[in-house]
Amino acid sequence: MLLRGLKIWQMGIKSLLLHPMRSALTVLGIFVGVASVIWLLAIGEGISLSAQKQIEQLGADNVIVRTVKPPDKNASKDQKIIAYGITRADFELLEETIPTIVRIVPIREISRRFSYHGRFLGGRLVGCTPKYYEINHLEIDRGRFLTDSDLFEKKNLCVLAAGTAAELFSFENPIGKAVRVDNQYYVVIGVTKHRNPSAGIGGSFSGQDFNNDVYIPISTLWNRIGDFISSNSGDFPPKGDIVELSQITIQVDQVDHVVETSTLVKDMLARHHKKDDFAVTIPLELLEQARTTRMMFILFMGLIAAISLLVGGIGIMNIMLATVTERTREIGIRRALGAKRRDIIRQFLIETVSLSVLGGLTGILGGLTCRPVTAFARYLLNRAIPEVVEQLPELIQSVEPIIVPESIPLAFGISVTIGVLFGIYPAMRAAAMDPIEALRHE
Amino acid sequence: MIPAVRIENLTKHYHLDGETVRALDSVSFDVPRGDFVSIMGASGSGKSTMLNLLGCLDRPTSGRLFLGDEDVTQLDDDRLSEIRASRIGFVFQSYNLIPQLTVLENIEVPLYYQGRANGKSHNRCRELAALVGLSDRLNHRPTQLSGGQQQRVAIARSLVNDPDFILADEPTGNLDSATTDEILSLLKDLNRQGKTIVMVTHEPEVGEQTARIVRLRDGRLESDQRLISLEEKQAS
Numbered sequence: 248m249l250l251r252g253l254k255i256w257q258m259g260i261k262s263l264l265l266h267p268m269r270s271a272l273t274v275l276g277i278f279v280g281v282a283s284v285i286w287l288l289a290i291g292e293g294i295s296l297s298a299q300k301q302i303e304q305l306g307a308d309n310v311i312v313r314t315v316k317p318p319d320k321n322a323s324k325d326q327k328i329i330a331y332g333i334t335r336a337d338f339e340l341l342e343e344t345i346p347t348i349v350r351i352v353p354i355r356e357i358s359r360r361f362s363y364h365g366r367f368l369g370g371r372l373v374g375c376t377p378k379y380y381e382i383n384h385l386e387i388d389r390g391r392f393l394t395d396s397d398l399f400e401k402k403n404l405c406v407l408a409a410g411t412a413a414e415l416f417s418f419e420n421p422i423g424k425a426v427r428v429d430n431q432y433y434v435v436i437g438v439t440k441h442r443n444p445s446a447g448i449g450g451s452f453s454g455q456d457f458n459n460d461v462y463i464p465i466s467t468l469w470n471r472i473g474d475f476i477s478s479n480s481g482d483f484p485p486k487g488d489i490v491e492l493s494q495i496t497i498q499v500d501q502v503d504h505v506v507e508t509s510t511l512v513k514d515m516l517a518r519h520h521k522k523d524d525f526a527v528t529i530p531l532e533l534l535e536q537a538r539t540t541r542m543m544f545i546l547f548m549g550l551i552a553a554i555s556l557l558v559g560g561i562g563i564m565n566i567m568l569a570t571v572t573e574r575t576r577e578i579g580i581r582r583a584l585g586a587k588r589r590d591i592i593r594q595f596l597i598e599t600v601s602l603s604v605l606g607g608l609t610g611i612l613g614g615l616t617c618r619p620v621t622a623f624a625r626y627l628l629n630r631a632i633p634e635v636v637e638q639l640p641e642l643i644q645s646v647e648p649i650i651v652p653e654s655i656p657l658a659f660g661i662s663v664t665i666g667v668l669f670g671i672y673p674a675m676r677a678a679a680m681d682p683i684e685a686l687r688h689e
Numbered sequence: 690m691i692p693a694v695r696i697e698n699l700t701k702h703y704h705l706d707g708e709t710v711r712a713l714d715s716v717s718f719d720v721p722r723g724d725f726v727s728i729m730g731a732s733g734s735g736k737s738t739m740l741n742l743l744g745c746l747d748r749p750t751s752g753r754l755f756l757g758d759e760d761v762t763q764l765d766d767d768r769l770s771e772i773r774a775s776r777i778g779f780v781f782q783s784y785n786l787i788p789q790l791t792v793l794e795n796i797e798v799p800l801y802y803q804g805r806a807n808g809k810s811h812n813r814c815r816e817l818a819a820l821v822g823l824s825d826r827l828n829h830r831p832t833q834l835s836g837g838q839q840q841r842v843a844i845a846r847s848l849v850n851d852p853d854f855i856l857a858d859e860p861t862g863n864l865d866s867a868t869t870d871e872i873l874s875l876l877k878d879l880n881r882q883g884k885t886i887v888m889v890t891h892e893p894e895v896g897e898q899t900a901r902i903v904r905l906r907d908g909r910l911e912s913d914q915r916l917i918s919l920e921e922k923q924a925s
Contacts, residue, residue: 254801258790265789580785583746584846585774585802587767682746686785 259597262574270602273566277606277662278613280556284658285614287548289648290621295541296649302537304445305530306382308502310509312341312495316488317522328475330489331524337516338495344515347508350378350498355468355491357476361461362427363415370411370459372428374468382496383442383457390422390437397436398464403471405433409441410458426461431471433463505531559606560665567599567673578677579685588678595677599670600663607662611655617648691758693854693885694720694743699752701738712738714908715752720854720887721919725880727896728889730905739905740889744777744856745769757853774802778847782859784839786831792818792842793827799850810849817845821875837868844875854885861895873898881922 263270305311314332338353355374360367373379380392388409397404405426412421412435425432442457477487499508506529513527571578578591586594625644628636636644701713713735720726730736741747742754745761746769753762756776764772778799779785786795796814818824821841831839840860847855857876861869873895880886880900888899896902900922904911 261789576785577787580787581798581802582770583744583773583779583785584799585770585850587770587802590770590802683741686746686781 255593255597256601259594259601262570263598263601266570269566273563273602274606274609276559276562277556277603277665278559278610280552280559280665281607281610281658281662282613283555284549284552284661285611285650285654286617286648287552288545288654289614289617289650290646291541291544291548292649292651293646294643295537295544297646299534299537299541300443301445302530302533304384304443305533306384306498307531307534308499308505309382309530310497310499310505310512311528311530312337312497312512312516313526313528314490314493315524315526317524327484327486328489331522332490332492333495333516333525334491337519338492340515340519341495341497341512345497345508345511347499347501347504348497349500350382350496352376352378352382352496353465353492354379354494354496355465356493357468357472359428359461361411361415363421363424366415368411368414368459370408370461372468373460373462374465375462376465379462379496382498385442385457386440388438388440389420390435392437392439393462393464398466401464401466401470403431403433403467404436404463406437406439406462407435408439408458408460408462410456411461412438414459428461429472433461433467502531505529556661556665560603560669563599563602563666564669564673566602567595567670568676570598571595571673571677574677575680575685575688578680579682579688582680582682583686591678592671592674595674596667596670599673600666603662603666603670607659610662611658614655614658615650617650621646621648690722692719692721692755693724693757694887695753695755697753697755699739699742699754700750701735701742701747702750711908713742713749713905716905716908716910717752718903718910718913720885722885723880723883723919723922725877725886725900725922726888727899727902728887728905729891729893729896729902730911731891733907734905735908736889736891736905738908740856740858743887744779745772770802774799775850776853778850778852778855780840780843780847780855780857780860782862784831784836784843784863786839786842786846788831791828791830792823792834795831795842796846796849799846803850805850814845814849817848818842820848821845835868836864837871840864840868840872841875844872844879848879848884854887855879857886857888859890860888861890861892869895 312333316329317331335353338351342348342351352375357372357374358369359372360369361372362368375393376398377393377395379385380387385392387406390406392406393404407415407421407426415421415426416424421435421438423434425434427433439462444456444458474489474491475487476490477485497508497512499505509527509529516525516527581591581594625636696719697717698715699713699717700711700715703710703712716735716739728736728739738747742749745756745764748764748769749762753760755761756772759772759776761769761772773779787798790798793811793814796817797810800810800814815824815827818827821844823838823841823845826834826838831842834842844855844860847857855876860876861872864872876886876888877898886899888895890896897916900917900919901913901915903913
């Protein structure tokens with residue numbers, strides 16, 4: 248029985264080798280289909296996973312209130328200074344009235360240039376409280392983070408993010424040195440570890456890098472810089488914005504309370520704001536959105552892959568129909584020599600399945616090359632058309648395909664199924680031939 | 690003794706454009722074991738129809754056909770395939786070897802459909818190749834052989850399942866006269882060794898070399914002429 252099984256495959260492969268080019272092209276069709284299943288799923292997984300990670304960095308139990316610059320409805324030319332955004336009063340109101348709050352951090356961010364001994368770096372000056380450290384999952388590398396007494400005494404201290412420290416100090420130990428911001432100096436008391444960037448929420452909240460930050464007590468920032476940020480330094484009359492807080496991050500006691508809390512926050516702030524100058528977002532929602540997007544993505548990728556497999560299958564069927572017609576006489580001979588209809592069906596099915604299995608196996612190998620090939624393609628693209636690549640979203644530029652383990656047996660199973668599905672019709676046609684007619688066929 | 694083939698009132702009608710064509714009309718004869726029969730007739734005489742029925746490739750409209758002790762008149766397609774695989778050895782005018790298989794593999798094909806292709810059968814195929822004088826061509830493809838050699842392979846193939854009879858359809862039709870003689874003497878040798886052979890031919894000089902000529906005309910049995918009696922054959 249085993250020997251017979253072996254023999255039947257050997258015969259099938261012999262017949263396929265009669266037309267090596269034709270068989271190879273048919274295999275190529277399935278190869279492309281199977282490899283694309285694995286590739287597309289891997290790329291989809293890579294993109295959605297890194298998006299999900301970025302959102303998780305925002306914290307699923309957080310509610311984020313951001314200042315938004317209101318739309319300039321009546322931007323009169325004489326009104327050069329606009330005041331808007333969330334205020335210290337808002338912060339105090341929220342802190343005192345919302346029961347589900349575990350931590351609440353007021354944040355003021357300003358773009359500034361930092362310098363130390365002739366080195367310069369543009370980055371974010373972040374005024375915050377000590378709780379900023381926990382709420383953003385920062386980790387300290389050297390020294391310490393800000394403390395309540397720093398805040399209370401409005402000290403001229405700062406903590407550097409990993410990137411800032413590396414850029415300004417390279418091999419020097421920054422602790423105890425003074426970093427200059429505008430005309431002020433801040434003594435470095437600590438350096439944080441590298442932290443993965445978080446996702447953008449849209450509106451004013453673009454993705455946060457965290458790596459070029461300088462953290463100072465928010466009280467110091469208010470004291471030394473104030474609320475007014477000039478946008479045309481030196482000119483007269485002055486132009487600019489007055490903003491008290493850029494952001495309030497609220498950590499809620501339970502993930503279940505996140506949605507309620509955000510509604511409450513929205514209602515309370517709306518009562519005190521006439522202008523549309525704040526936005527409340529919850530990363531939890533984003534996370535759920537990202538999951539939906541991921542499903543959509545997988546479905547979409549799956550659809551494309553399915554289409555290419557279908558095309559491969561049609562290729563197989565096409566070839567097998569041609570083969571059956573071409574080998575009519577052989578079918579007649581085999582029938583005369585005692586082959587039953589099912590023997591003929593089996594013979595041709597084995598040929599199609601051989602083709603599709605071979606396509607499936609090579610396709611899996613092709614699919615596994617996904618990562619190096621993507622890296623290589625990125626390298627080539629960066630060299631050939633860097634301008635175009637730079638315009639792509641960060642998520643796509645840095646995508647690392649992650650091969651979904653299930654996609655391998657899936658792709659293989661589909662290729663075999665396609666072999667059977669698209670092989671069955673040509674095989675039945677072969678078996679249905681009248682042996683007398685088939686023998687007479689020239 | 691039961692004859693190798695028994696035909697009783699065998700009739701085959703075809704329907705062509707609403708008209709009934711009587712391809713065979715109530716033909717009866719026996720082929721005893723060890724006989725060498727030519728079936729002759731002009732084209733349209735019913736020769737091909739007789740061949741298809743004897744080869745179990747077709748079913749008669751009426752009448753009965755026995756191969757050995759088995760009535761094969763109304764068997765289904767699968768059963769007929771089994772009969773072809775086990776009881777009949779086919780030899781065709783155009784050899785009908787399978788091009789992608791070697792000589793040895795071609796000889797083995799009928800065994801394969803009986804599920805009898807194994808190590809032992811391999812040796813048997815070798816012996817048969819030697820019998821028809823092709824020991825040195827075992828791994829050649831049909832296209833690498835001459836017509837006469839291909840027909841020898843086909844004869845070896847027809848013997849591999851140890852059939853009740855060999856059914857040869859114009860086996861010398863594509864061959865020159867020298868090769869025709871070779872093939873005919875090979876068939877005669879096999880017949881002398883006890884093989885029953887039924888050969889369809891339209892060449893009188895080929896038919897004359899067999900033991901008996903059955904002539905068909907317009908679907909009916911015209912004559913049944915014995916040239917050499919079975920007793921004589923056994924004596925020789």
